Amino acid sequence: MTQRCAWAGSDPLYIHYHDTEWGVPTDDARTLFEFLVLEGAQAGLSWITVLRKRERYRAVFDGFDPERIVRYGDAKKAELLADPGIIRNRAKIDAAIVNARAWLDLQEAGTDPVAWLWSFVGGQPVQNAFSALGEIPATTPQSDAMSKALKARGFKFVGSTICYALMQAAGMTNDHVVSCPRHDAVTALARTRGCA
Numbered sequence: 001m002t003q004r005c006a007w008a009g010s011d012p013l014y015i016h017y018h019d020t021e022w023g024v025p026t027d028d029a030r031t032l033f034e035f036l037v038l039e040g041a042q043a044g045l046s047w048i049t050v051l052r053k054r055e056r057y058r059a060v061f062d063g064f065d066p067e068r069i070v071r072y073g074d075a076k077k078a079e080l081l082a083d084p085g086i087i088r089n090r091a092k093i094d095a096a097i098v099n100a101r102a103w104l105d106l107q108e109a110g111t112d113p114v115a116w117l118w119s120f121v122g123g124q125p126v127q128n129a130f131s132a133l134g135e136i137p138a139t140t141p142q143s144d145a146m147s148k149a150l151k152a153r154g155f156k157f158v159g160s161t162i163c164y165a166l167m168q169a170a171g172m173t174n175d176h177v178v179s180c181p182r183h184d185a186v187t188a189l190a191r192t193r194g195c196a
Contacts, residue, residue: 128173144160
């Protein structure tokens, strides 16, 4: 097997995420909202830290259902802050609830959040051809635009770096290095995608 992206390292959880999920285009609303919350939770931390807590996040955040999260009150927030299985940061927990409200506000205004997020890349994945990890940017004009638009809609923890990480995770951009076998596999998946 040719060399996978260097960031995947040797951790089996990281390798599985790299080999099966990262960069795969998704139109699933729940998955996109999950990435939005988790990428925000990652701020200042490593992604592997978040991955190791992901299943617990799914359990205590009701499967990332924004309609349930938006109803979280003080008792639920206190419960989350006391849970060692997630990142116990009040601002990040509050942001998940605020973001659930903003997500639902988009829907209630007649905007499909999935199509809206994909619109920042013109509805089709950006196909990059980086040869080394160091060439991959932390932000792009598209992530800058997404960040600005999300903030304008009331979302929190959605800086451009977080937005670019979301775009990478959700397959809005293919940032597997060209020597990685997943680069061509993800490129092929993008050709079959039919996002509005």
